[in-house]
Structures are given as C-alpha cells and as structure tokens.
Amino acid sequence: MSEVTRTDVEARLQAYTEPHLGKDLVAADCVEDIRVAGSRVAIDLVLGFPAKRWEPGLRQAVQETVLELDGVDEVQVGIRSAVETYGTQSGTSLVQGVKNIIAVASGKGGVGKSTTAVNLALALATEGARVGILDADIYGPSIPRMMGISGKPDSHDGKKLEPLQNYGVQVMSSGFLIDEETPMVWRGPMVTQALEQLLRDTNWQELDYLVVDMPPGTGDIQLTLSQKVPVSGAVIVTTPQDIALLDARKGLRMFEKVNVPVLGVIENMSTHICSQCGHEEHIFGDGGGARIAEQYEVDLLGSLPLSLHIREQADGGKPTVISEPDSAAAETYREMARRVGGKLSQQSTDKGSRFPKIVVNKES
Template identity: 60%
Template sequence: MDGVKHIIAVASGKGGVGKSTVTVNLALALAAQNYRVGVLDADIYGPSQAQMLGVKEGVRPQAAANNKFLPLEAHGIQAMSMAFMVNTREPMVWRGPMVVGAFQQMLTQTQWDNLDFLLIDMPPGTGDIQLTLAQKVPVAGAVIVTTPQDIALLDARKGIEMFRKVNVPVLGVVENMSLYHCENCGHEAAIFGTGGGDSIAQEYDTQVLGRLPLTLSIRELTDSGRPSVVSEPEGTVSQTFAAIAKKVAEAVNMSQNEGPTISFSE
C-alpha cells in the first residue's frame, strides 16, 4: 500500500477480550519508539478507536486528491475509522457486501503519510473482513489477543488457523486479563485461569508477546480517550506495552528479512 511499509492485523477469535484496547496501546507504544504509526478501525459494526483516541464526535476526515481522504491524527498517530464517517449513535444495519465495501474504501482510499506500521483493529471472528484483508494487501503479520480462559483460547485457535490458511504469519499472542491485582488489599487472583497464552503459543510455534493485568486503570484511561501508554508512560502497564511493541517490530523485521532456503544435494 502507498504510504505504508508494514501492515499488522490485531485480531481475536471472539469479542470482549480487549483487542481494541491492545491495538491502541500497542500503536502508541510503537510511536513512542519513534516509529510512524497508523490505526485502521476495521470493526464496521462497532468502531471504538475514535473514543479510545479521544477524537470528538462529529469530527470528519478531510478530502485529498485522487478521491482519497486524509486520516485524522491523535496522540501522534494517524487514524481512520467508520466512526469518523457516520453518527456513532446509529446502528450500522448493513449486509456483508456493504461492510466489505466500506472496509475496502477505508483501506485503499486513505492517504496514509509514510507509515512504518499500520495496525488494523480487526472485528472478532474469521469472516469477510479478515479474508478481504488477506486478499487485497500484503499483511506482515498478525497479533492474536486472548484471555487465559478456555473458551477464549478455543476461538483464538480459530483465528490463528485462519491466518495460517491465508499465509499470514502470526507474530505472537498477547494474553490480556491474565491476573487480577486488588488495589485495596494487594491480593492477586487468576480469574480467567493460567497458562493459556503459553499453551497456545507452544501449540502453534509462536511466542507470548506479553501479559496484561486486569486493572481498573486500563479501562478508565482508554474510555477517557487517553490510553495507558500516554497517560502513564512510566507505569507498569505502559512498560509491558513497550516490551510488546519491541517484540512485534523485531518479529516483523525478522519475517521480512527471511529469504528462500536453498539446499544442495550430491
């Protein structure tokens, strides 16, 4: 794609595991490491990146040349979302072809400005949007977000299998809500179980990029439009996202540098 070096899909097999929260904080963490970063909100029915980035309701992208439009900017990253196009209070009562058409338009008609990474916040599941993305543009890799819960892992496996079928490398797994830490008494509890991220990473020969706690601050800061990475840059959560961002960048560079294997036999 013009203006984009690497495309990374951030996906999950099911909703409610914190995929959008991981996407926006990962994008901000990459930007903090001096990469030029953009976010494309591909969840047409339920776009959330506008609120997470603090973009006010009613702000619209400006038109550019060649029937394109300029992405909005927030916290130093470029962004495009269906929430910038429509009234977010109205439901998107669209059939599949209309949703795919809207996604393709945002993907191909946004004039991204010299991005190192474009993170695509995928809708949950393994449907039309995922297949369209794999068919239309070269995707450098996918980041799978899950919780340690068995049901979430079941759906995460489907997401990994889907990307493998369309030849998109899985860069790793982010285990969200891995541990609850009580802010009052300090007690820790693995509410959704333990070891889920490790087991799925081992099963599919990939890595656990990082583990994020179940804390009130992550939710509050994201809802307020100032995610953890910009609100608390020295905090533990931000440092975790920084480590995840570093691993993602390294994994992309490694996959891009891999050449064909040549063997000789007598």
C-alpha cells in the same frame, strides 16, 4: 597479548541474545560496522524495529559483552533503527504510504483487543516509528473514542480522505463518517468494500506500521483483509479463559491458511490484582496464553492484568501508554511493541520468498 580483531568482537556479539529478536545481533544482521583501534572498539548497529527507550539498555549490554574481551578497554556503540517493508502474502498490492500492516485480531469479543491495539500502536510511536491505526470493526467502531478524536476527515483532492491524528498517530475509522449511535445495517459485501475503501482511499503519510484493529471472529472482514490486503503479520489477543483460547485457536489457524505470519500471542486479563488489598488472582485461568503459543510454536509477546485503570484510560480517550507512560503496564505495552517489531524485522523483505514458484515444463 594478541591484538583484538573484528572476528573476536563478532564472536562476543554472538554470545549475547537480543531479547526482542530472540537471536544474537550478528545472526539477526544488525551489525552494520565494527572498527577496532588498539584497545578501543566501535560498533554500529541498525535495528529493523523502533527501540528508542530500549537503546540505552542495549548499548550497555553490548558494551558489557565486548568488554569481556582481553585487550579491550573502551567500547562505543552507535544504534539506529531502519524499518523496511517486510514480506506479505502473495497476490496483494502494497498500500500507498504504508510499509507494513499489522493485524490485531481475536477469535471472540470482550478480550480487550481494541484497547491492546491502540496501546500497541501508541507504544510503537513512542519508540520512534511512524504509526497509523485503521479501525476495521465497521459494525462497532471504537477507536475514535479510545484515541480521543472526534470530527470528520477532510479530502484535499476529492479522492482520498486525510487521516485524523492524535498523540502523533494517524487514525481512520468508519466512526468518523457516521454518528456514534447510528447502526451499520450492512451485508457482508458492503462491509468488505467499505474496509478496502477506508484502507486504500486514505492518504496515509509514510507509515512504518499500520495497526489494524480487526473485528472479532473469522468472517468476511477477516477473510478480505487476509486475502486482498498486504498484511505483514498478525497478533492474536486472548484471555486465559478456555472459551477465549478455543476461539483464539481459530484465529491462528485462519492466518496460517492464508499465509499471514502470526507474530505472537498477547494474553490479556491474565490476573486480577485487588485495588484494596493487593491480592493477585487468576480469575480467568492460568497460563492459557503460554499454552496456545507453545502449541502453535509462536511467541507469547506478553501478559497484561485485568486493570480498572487500563479500561478507564482507554474509555477516556487517553490510553495507558500516553496517560501513565512510566507505569508497569505502559512498559509492558512498549516491550510487546518492540517484540512485534523485532519479530517482523526478521521476515524476508522479498515478498515472493515465502511462496513456491510454480514452473511448468513442456516436454517434447
């Protein structure tokens, strides 16, 4: 029997596809170290995304994969997460205290975008990341209520606002600065200026991810965020309904035009399950999210049902990931959050690498 080598172990690791990365751990550059001592193998993995609840499953999968090698009797797997600052669009400056900004957007309203954004942020936090939420819907801020937060932010230095917090997540919204029933009767330039101030004049505290809940559509705020804010990636929320898919395509194309990577599509309200008889029905259509993801060659991050509980929990200020952490819906949110983090971790950490360098040669 030949002696097991590091190369043998790497070959086995290449046979296992990590589900949140969509590739093997060697290709994803997640293998930090491999040590072989006779029949015992020790592997150190470093993930570029938070995965606290997934670590036991990943450890078991790697152990089972490597144990298939002849001559290996024991496999120890160490796992840690290290979120870096990943690539952003050209010409933007980083936000102090924030590593990555993830925009959650939709082409139209009423698709559950804010509920999805809140649960994604909470899911990232429960997986071990430091997370914030910015409510970019200046006209209709809903994040304060969904996060169960009231009050006004303080300013310790008279220059920056301190984010409010709940469930371990930092939050900023125009809803903290005005009465809940006061309308924001502002023109576009005022709204975009307010958004930039909320983003850059908030004292964000060492965030791995800042989730931005975008207003629906492709107007001034979306353009400002895409052109002036260092967005690492975008998530598109849609329903299977044809009209919603039509508008979702516009959102996808907008991010493509401004060089913001679309990390994937989330299909909300994919099915309705009757609370009385358990019958499942595709009341808004079937498979729309998968079709748009395939058309634009992006990932379908997951699908969520039309659920009375999800709506009630968000309206009550205790979203699903917090109120029912062991439910199927909460696990779906965590799975989508890991996929978002995994997809983002595969982007270059060099901000300029995605953009061509223009060189002008002066001929004599």
